[in-house]
Structure formats: C-alpha cells, structure tokens
C-alpha cells in the first residue's frame with residue numbers, strides 16, 4: 001500500500017503502526033499461534049511458535065532508516081532481535097550459503113494470492129554473511145508495540161541497507177540452502193528488483209533516479225546515501241562480489 005493511502009486513512013504513522021489499528025484488509029490474519037519452520041541444511045529441522053522464539057531470543061529496540069525502492073524514506077523504531085541469534089539457534093551446516101524466507105499462503109486471508117500472475121507465496125533471501133551481520137533484524141514490534149497485521153505480524157525482517165521490498169513480512173519458514181534462492185520480485189521483474197537490492201544513489205532504477213528520497217511526513221527531499229547510510233557496517237559483505245548487480 002502506498003504511504004498516501006495510509007495517510008488518507010490515519011492521522012500519522014504512529015497511529016496506524018500500532019496494534020490498535022489493524023487495517024480491515026489485514027484483519028483476517030490470525031497470528032496466534034504462529035509456527036515458524038526452520039529447515040534445509042541445519043543440524044536438525046524444527047518448528048517453533050513465535051512466542052517461544054521471542055522468549056529464547058529476547059527483545060531489543062533499534063531505530064533504523066527505511067528506504068523504499070520507490071524513493072521515499074522514514075525512520076522506524078523496531079522491536080525484535082538480531083537474525084544472527086536465530087541463525088545460531090538453527091545450527092546451519094557448513095554447506096548452507098543462503099537463507100530463504102517465506103510467508104504464509106492462504107487465499108482466504110490474502111485474496112491477492114488468488115492471482116496467478118504472481119509467484120506467491122512471497123519469498124526473500126539473504127546470504128549467510130548478510131544474515132549474521134548485526135544489522136539484520138527480525139522485528140516483532142514497532143513503536144514499542146507488537147506489529148499490527150499489515151506491518152508483517154507477528155515477525156518480519158528488517159534489513160535497513162537494502163530497499164524495503166527485501167524485508168519480508170509474516171515469516172512462516174526459513175530454509176538454509178546451498179544455491180541462491182529466487183526471490184519473489186526477481187521472479188517477476190529481475191531487471192528492476194534483483195536479489196541484492198542494496199541502496200545506492202548512483203545506480204538508478206530502470207524507471208527512476210535513486211539519487212534522492214522523499215522523507216515521509218515532511219516536504220523534504222534529501223540525498224540518498226550508499227547502503228542507506230550503513231556502509232561502515234555492511235560494505236565489507238560485498239568485497240569480491242563487484243561483478244554482481246549489487247544495487248538493483
């Protein structure tokens with residue numbers, strides 16, 4: 001949904017971001033219990049209910065910049081835990097090179113999934129090195145409250161140095177795999193939304209510039225920063241990968 005539609009319905013981001021304000025389109029999603037499956041190249045595949053996972057992982061808060069591929073941005077105060085902790089819990093085998101994440105598939109809950117044009121369910125992926133970087137975050141809340149359904153309840157990814165579409169919502173499965181997984185948008189339109197999708201002002205989207213961004217809630221456009229300003233923490237992840245399309 002576009003920021004314009006949100007702001008037409010709600011006074012501010014705080015109001016629509018809290019659990020009190022579930023959008024009618026997202027109300028049918030039942031998040032209790034919520035089972036997450038961990039499988040693939042791990043010591044032993046398992047399933048875990050999200051409340052139990054949160055008890056094991058603990059919660060912390062992170063204020064992250066969020067940069068949409070469509071050139072708008074905002075800051076988001078997430079609650080959650082580093083993805084690295086979940087990777088440690090999963091005990092991946094040495095052959096595991098990537099994480100593939102998947103959301104639920106339920107056409108009654110998400111009528112958009114009835115469309116055959118899209119390769120539902122939504123999937124995303126990260127390299128193991130990206131997943132264990134301290135910035136990669138599993139969010140369970142925002143603005144100090146549990147995520148509202150429309151924001152990816154009960155658990156979603158936040159990778160702030162990448163364009164927002166990488167941050168898959170309502171995760172039900174994480175598979176540790178050897179080959180690079182095909183992501184949802186890559187399958188549809190790889191020229192515009194690739195696997196890496198790192199923020200870079202110097203690499204335009206095929207249909208618009210990424211040089212600057214509109215800051216939601218203000219009239220400002222500001223210059224976009226490489227890796228969305230997180231280069232010090234993540235630039236090293238891409239050494240030796242210069243031949244890849246790192247910024248689309």
Ligand SMILES: Nc1nc2c(c(=O)[nH]1)N[C@H]1C(S)=C(S)[C@@H](COP(=O)(O)O)O[C@H]1N2
Nearest residue numbers: 001002103122150151164165167168169170
């Ligand atoms: N599970 C899931 N996560 C997802 C998506 C999706 O379709 N399903 N879409 C992605 C894209 S392309 C965008 S723009 C945002 C949309 O988030 P919004 O509905 O809060 O605007 O979620 C991202 N994460």
Ligand SMILES: [Mo]
Nearest residue numbers: 001069164165
């Ligand atoms: Mo999107």
